[in-house]
Every structure is written in C-alpha cells, then in structure tokens.
Amino acid sequence: MYHDFNYEGTLVSSLRAQWVLDEVLRADQELDFSRRFMPESLARTAAVDSLSADEQLVLNQISAHQYLSIFGIVEEFILPFLLDHSRGELREDDWRIRALLNFAGEEAKHIHLFKRFHEAFVRGFPVDCQVIGPSEAIGAKVLSHDPLAVALVILMIEWMTQQHYLGSIRDDGDLDPLFKSLMRHHWMEEAQHAKLDTLIVDALAEGRSEQQIDKAIDEFFEIGGFLDEGLCQQAHFNMDALEQAIGRKLPNRADIISQQHQAARWTYIGSGMVHERFKATLESLSPNAARRIAEAAPTFA
Ligand SMILES: [Fe+2]
C-alpha cells in the first residue's frame, strides 16, 4: 500500500484540527485593502508590467475575489458528492461514516466561510466583480460524470490547497493577515480531507479493469476542460472589473487575460496535478493514468 490512511486515524486528526468560523473571520471584520490578499505565486500580478504597483494590487485583490468564488463553487459540488458517497454504506463501518459526515460538515463550514469572506470583500471593494456560474449548474455538470473521475478531481483540489498555503507563507510577509489565516485554516482541514478522498478513490476504483480506469481518466479530462473554460471566462470578467476599478481601458487586455488565465490554471488545476500525493494515487490506479495526467500537467503550469 502506498499510503497508511484510515478512517479512524483521520477522524481523530480532523477533530483535533477543527476550528470555528469566528476564529478565522468574524461577520463584522473588515479586510485590509491596502494590502495584497493573494500570494504572488498564485496571483502572478507582479509579472503584468503594464500596470502600476497600485493597479497590480487591485488585480491581486480581484484574483482573491476569484479564489473565494471558485472555491465556493467547487465546495458546492464536493458536499453533495460526499453525501451521495456516504449514503450507501451508513451501516457498514462506524469510523468510516463518522469520518465522511465530519468531512461533509467541514465542507459546509468552508462554503459558509468563503461566503463570509466574499461579503467582506464586496463591502470593501469599489466595483462589482462578476463570477461564472450559477454554481448549481457547474456542480450538476461536474457531478454528471463517473464518480471515480469526480473523486479524482476532488482529490486533486484538496491536495492543491496545501500548495496554496505554502505559497502564502513562503513569499509573503505583507499579505492581509485575514487572507493568510483563511489559507492556513482551510489547509488544516483539507489536509485531512485529502486522506479521505484517497480512501474514496481506492473504494471507487476497486475491481475496475485497466480499460475502465482509462475511461474514468477520459472523464477526469472532460471535467478539467470544463473547469478550464470557466477559468478562461472568469479571466475576462476579472479584466472587466480591473478596467472599471482603475478607470482606464488596457491596450494589452488580451495579453493580460491570457497571462491571468494561466495563473488561474496553475492555482486551480496544475498545482494539484503535480502534487506528489496525487501522483502517487494515480500511479497506484494505473501507471498509464499517471502518465496521461503527467503529460497534460505542463499546460497548467
Ligand atoms: Fe474545503
């Protein structure tokens, strides 16, 4: 076995790591708009040299709005997926059902937390930022795929938050402390979720032939492509918000959109695709699956 995760151990760690919403952001707390919210490793705004430092700061904050929105959207399909997955085996194993329901409860809390941050963002930011959606339609489309493909996408997402937190401490002393705390608290619980996702993937893959695994990887790519289209659309929305917030049209708008789309590809797809733990799970499913995903990873770097 390439991992030693189990339901009992993960539940115990999860219960120890748990926090409540107000420890991360109270409903009346305000974000500090004089600071950056996103780590540069994810927002990549310093590379947009046609923007002044102040304008780069605005783009960094728009990228943070995107973070809150995209995570809101993905958590909204993770929650029903977990409920569907646990439903069939309520009477099987007490540790397992408790671990899965606790996982679901934490994701419901994360949805609430991202909404709370979103409200604080809207209170402090001068213009409206449009978001792709509606999240119900995105979730329904994702969930219409093979559960193993969905589970792999979720596993990738949960591991990527580890990279996001490391990115936020490694290169940023001057991030808004509340956003930094969001990354840290989210990561604390996601680190346990990723272990449970690994067990879910193991369960869903059990007994599948190489061909059936390959089919699930096709669907993994379909979901990835669908999410990537959303990120491209979101990059356009972000540019509309930026132009409105800084009060000027950008002559190199298309270049910035493509650079920011690439930053989002890394943040929401690539940083999970190359995670060692994710790759280890793929390798255990099928070396061919691992190879196919490794070959696609540079597109999302
Ligand atoms: Fe989460």
Ligand SMILES: [Fe+2]
């Ligand atoms: Fe999670």
